[in-house]
Amino acid sequence: MIGRTKLAATASLVAMLAGGVAQAQSLAELETAAKAEGRLSTIALPGSWCGYENVINTFKAKYPEIEYNGLNPDAGSADELEAIRANKDNKGPQAPDVIDVGLSFGPAAKDEGLTQAYKVSTWDSIPDDAKDADGHWYGDYYGVMTLVVNTDLVPNVPQSFEDLLKPEYAGQVAMAGDPRASNQAILAVMAAGIARGAEPGTAAAEAGLQFFKELNDAGNFVPVIGKAGTLAQGTTPIVIAWDYNGLSWRDSLNGNPPVEVIVPSDASLAGVYVQAISAFAPQPNAAKLWMEYLYSDEGQLGWLAGYCHPIRFNDLVEKGAVPQELLDKLPPAEGYAKAVFPSLDAVNANSDAVKAGWDSVVGADVVQ
Incomplete structure (x- = not known):
């Protein structure tokens, strides 16, 4: 009888939290509901990205009762939204509970009804311009676009986008994603446009597409998705990628x-x-608990250890919560001081223009 009472109470709590009132409950109650669900399904989280391997392992150690199910680690942001659409009526393990996508994909997912609102307990320390007021999406981390270079094969390291057009880099330059689907690659096009003096948005997209057309026509562009393996093997000895990916690849290769x-x-x-939680999440409470972990000091520092600047970075520094050894491992401040943070409208305009124009302007079919 006692067992049945406890089971009924747990079921009632799970239903109540799934109904969207989790923020009114304690972390302990949310943990109970998430453990009752027993699984968390993420998507597009490769271990080398942003320190996710340690972030995921720490979460698994903290909550061993919750099975971690990582779907399609090499997917792009567009693939993540498609996974939600394709699994609206599916409560099985192939349906993602949460997504981690580029800035332009968060509002798009909300507008399409693919997300649900949830505000983590550290909500107030997330900058207002990096979150949806209703809690449908919220910034998690940021990085700077870089050139990642295998110096065994490229002794004369390029220092700019324009350098990449030089004949000496024939068959060497790749992107870290497909610009028709990957936020990282879409913003690489914007970066190339900014390098040519264009303003972030449609203008930068058009200038960036022209740059990649020239790169492709010159025979310098390699239409393969660059990653640590292709960088090391020499398939893509120069990869345009976020700094945290490049630095992580550098560390993992350990000089070889x-x-x-x-x-x-x-x-x-x-x-x-x-970050956002799927409106159709099979495990909504596990999803909320995952968000609470990611936006805790511990989760934020996990991303920082992976060379990502967590969205609560300023708050953590002000509180003295960042260990000095982590600060010492960050790249030099030069190059970051002049970083451009494009507006959401500019990111959206760039994304639409790049996805619409890549095939017709550049004409390179980027593959895995």
Whole structure:
């Protein structure tokens, strides 16, 4: 009888929290409901991205009762939204509970009804311009677009986007994603446009597409998604990627081959990513608990250890919560001081223009 009473109470709590009142409950009650669900499904979180391997492992150690299910780690932001659409009526393990997408994809997902509102307990320390007022999406971390170079194969390291057009880099330059679907690659096009003096938005997209057309026509562009393996193997000895990815690849390769990560002298573009919970999450309480963890001091410092600047970075520094050894591992401030943070409207306009124009202007089919 006692067991049935406890089971009924747990079921009632799960239903109540799933109904959207989790913020009114304690963390302990949310933990109970999440453990009762027993699983968390994420998508597009490779271990080398932003320190996610340690972030995920710490969460799993903290909540061993919750099975961690990582879907399609190499997916792009557009793939994440499609996974929600495709699994609206599916409560199985292939349906993602949460997404981590580029800034422009958060509002788009909300407008399409693909997200649900939830405000983490540290909500007030997230800058207002980096979150949806209703709690449908919220910035998690940001980085700067860089050139990641295998210096065994490229001894004369390029210092700018314009350098990449030089004949010496024939068959060497790649992007870290498909610009028709990957936020990272879409913003790489914007960065190239900014390097040519264009304003963030449609103008930068058009200038950036022209740059990549020239790069492709010159035979310098490699239409393969660049990552640590292709960088090391020499398939893509120069990859345009976020600083945290390049620095993580550098560390993982441990000098074999040696890698340099360069903030281009003609463009320093910062990009914000956002988190959101699927409106159709099979495990909504586990999703909320995951968000509470990510936006706690511990979760934020986990991203910082992976070279990402967490969205609560200023708050953590002001509180003295960032260990000095972490601060000492961050790249030099030069190159970051001039970083451009494009507005949401500019990011959206760039995204639409790049996805619409890549095939017709550049004509390179980027593949895995």
